[in-house]
Amino acid sequence: MGAPSIRLERETAAPPRADAPPSKRARSRATGRAPSRAGQGTPRGVKMGGLLQALATLIWLPQAALIAFSIDHLANGAGVEAILPAAAGVLALGLVRAALESVGARLAFRAARRELSQLRAEAGRALAARSPLDAGRVASGAAASALAEQAESVVPYRSRFMPARMRMALVPPVILAAILPFSWVPALLLVVAAPLIPLFMALVGWRAKAASEQQMVEVGGMNAFLLDRLRGLATIRALDAVDLTASRLKANALAVKARTMAVLRIAFLSSAVLELFSALGVAMVAVYVGFHLLGELTFGAWGARLTLGEGLFILMLAPAFFEPLRDYAAAWHDRASGRAAFEGLEALSGAGMALPGADHVLRADASPVPSDARPEGALDVRLTGVGFAHAGRDAPVLQNLDLVVRAGERVAVMGPSGAGKSTLLALLAGLAPATGDIHLGGTRLGAATAGALRARIGFIGQAPHVFAGTLGGNITLGRPGFGDAALAAAITRAALPRGAEAHSSVGEGGIGFSGGEVRRLAVARAALDPRVGLILADEPTAHLDAQTAREVSAALLAFAEERTLIVATHDPALAARMDRVIRLGGGA
């Protein structure tokens, strides 16, 4: 059916701009900065699907012709039987059209969905390959938003907007070509009305666009306002300010609404312009054809006179001429959010400081640990001229550091905040690329060895991450080859409190875990694999009460028997139990 179909847009009427058709714009953008993926490499399936859908739209032409000339026949006194073949044709063409459209839609969707999966995998790989010490790394919440929900917009962009764009490029010219042989006046009317639409929309739109962007910000702000207050609900309740906050929330939302509506009154003008021109286009064609058939306007039909059938045919094509334009405008929102999705994913894949050995590590999974894994002895540590600096910062965090730690030695690294204690531990763990040489157990830490060496290091970070799932899963992290016995041993070694069972589930981000329990969990993680020969612990007792601090230290030291232990700490009690103290900062 070729009737005009307007989708209700939820978005705030962001009109297409007249200045540049999208393909041209993609090219012009390339000169400014790296072209967005959105402008290049459209998947083949999307193109094929779009083409099929455009073809389906064009089937309306023969359908309309059949209907128009049937009515002409009827007006000339033909009976039902005379038009039965035409009616059957309309039905058959309609079925073909629906089928083509379905196949096209499926093709486009499947190609778009496959692309999304690929993009997600690429972004995930890029995130995994970036050093956790990279200051420019995207925060976990922002990365999650970009890769999970924002990325979803890739599919409607590819499978709805791109086909709509193809239809807009293909269908109106064909319709014009179909009308022109009969009469040049309606063709001219449509040709004049069509470019006026983007022009007027652009006039209204350039103001509406800025306004609607601002409005998006405000609506986002309204959500942020609610989330911000909900996040601080404990305080609001404690201060007895629930009513106060609720009324402010409402007043704020209504104020935003008032401003938004002021914007929308302008923004919706652009969709009104589209509506007006397409309705006037149909009306003018109808009026011209009517007066022409009456004999009042004799020009236009190449010297001949239109028949009723020809007139009706032209009339029925007029709304179909505007339909792709409307679809394109309705899909505009898909374009905006799709491009934002591509940009968000690109930001995740941006180059940064690489995780040493990422290429090697990401290629293959960890080999299973033999079930009878035994201690393989302590690792000695030798640093020669080691340094580290964050990108774009002048002052290095560490510079020209030489250090030897004997196998089995227990060392405390002390120094003021910012002296580089945490950085040193992360470099030893192979979590960031260092200048100079680091040898662990005689092996030089480098891209090819980082993966294997990390397997022999127990790392207890300053803020260990607690994964969603069970306690047991949090300790093994899915490392293969560790059974219940190994798990139970790790739990005991880390002195996790009674009642901590491997299958009990853990709250989001470790909520419900006290600071002490999280540290113990990290100790258990490090203590799971008996082959560990070097333990690196970053501030294992910070912010703990005295008793818990003693217990965590005891668990750590017990596991460190027969292993090398390096602890970064401010805690004099813990430092006193070490063999040696190294001071960083001032004069290391």
Added chain:
Amino acid sequence: MSLMGDLKPVVRLFLAERRGMLAGGLACAALTILAGMALLGISGWFITATALAGLSTATAVMFDVFAPAAAIRLLAIGRTGARYGERLTTHDAALTLLAGLRERLFRGWAQPGAARALEARPARLLFRLTADIDALDSLYLRLAVPLAAAVAALLATGIALGLMEPRLGLAVAGVLAVAWLGLPLLAALPARRPARRRAHGVETLRADVIDLVAGQAELAMAGRLPAQQAVLAASDAAVAMADDALNRMEVRTAFGFGAAGALALAGTLVGVAALMEHGVIGAPVAALGVLVPLAALEPFAAFRRGALELGRTLLAVRRIGPRLREAAPAARPALPSPGLAARLSGVEVRHAGRAVPAVQGIDLDVAAGSRVALVGPSGAGKSTLLALLAGEIAPSAGTAEALAATLLTQRTQLFHDTIADNLRLAAPTAGEERLWQVLEEVGLAAAIRALPSALETPMGEAGLGLSGGQGRRLAVARLLLRDTPLWLLDEPTDGLDARTARHLLDRVGVAAEGRTLVIATHIRREADLADRLVVVEDGRIVRVWARGEAGFAATLAALRAD
């Protein structure tokens, strides 16, 4: 809990806010489609009539061209106006709804039980909440509005054809009603499952990414980065499967639409031909009859998409609905007998899903004007006792009595707002002088005076722009504004440097003259403020020492120094 039960508060909220506006939006939507149908129908009639009249010069002169031509132009302009009105009224109504929804949701979450649930899974619940609010507005904009337009289009088609021949009107309207309204609803039922799975799948994907980024060091050390990639890929595959199922349903429904449309079109053509053959109608009316259903399709595509999103919308309704119900006002703890600020007798608290009670067998009297410190290792139950006294949780056994209290929470929570408004949360009517006074007391006045707009300086989200120590001072300033007889402090200076901490504790000590203080702590300097130490271990009170007793000094000495 039944779906209808959850839907009720949502619908009630819809009806309570701007009923007229909502109805106006629906009417405008219906008017737009009717004008479109009339435009095409009358145009067809006009062309056919002129063609017949034009056959002879006599009839051509007699033919009244101006009324139909004017009607066509009027309809073109009327349709534009109706569309513009529809966009404005529906969006106005939807935004008003959302404003009301946000307020009600906030109140719903502010109930004690809900507030605790929120605290346990903040990121996930808050993320869900925004997604649900977005899904809810489609109930009106994407479902109700197109449905109104679709029904109007159906009725108009039925009536227009029915006037020519009742059976034709019934038949065509019937086919369209079954196909265009029935198919989407039919698709909506099986689409509920994949729509729900999809919503959950995206949440899982989100959690996987957070684990990958926040837990990258742990994963790298365990050699599990590739495994986490596989987890990510599996979650995406699950979403892809749900996406594919939804798309298949959408495409199938669209095919049904197209087929039914073709059938109606061909049927109408045959129908009007039969009517003409019997001389019931003339050619112009026949043209009108064919073109009217042609223009009726417009609202159905929008309705189709809305119907397929029904599953997601209902999920939002089910999750948001319970928070919209009017809740009973939270019960504050009863007042204790005179001379006491608080009394706990035989109190036990069990948290849902925990086998061991958080606290049990608690008997504690706090005399008015006294200062008590609850000390013990983390996880012993100190914060639970404070929550009991604040009325945040109710005991599962025993009774809790307390005077009106203010709790200084362990975490500093500041808001994306001006400094003055952050302070006025504690005392809405406080004048500027009073604000400066408390800022002076916590030693923050000079720093804030130096800011570009002083008290009116907006702070970033979660109080960004102030250092940790400054933020804590601001939180304490807020406490000082609260004129309640009982102050409850949860680790008031944890994480502060010794100098700042001592200064703040001194100020709190002075300001608390004449009030009762209960402090939960594991730090010596904080416990030192008290004249009684209550030692809590494993959810029980194991000892109580008064200042001057031997155990008091010993307990104090065992706590963490600065």
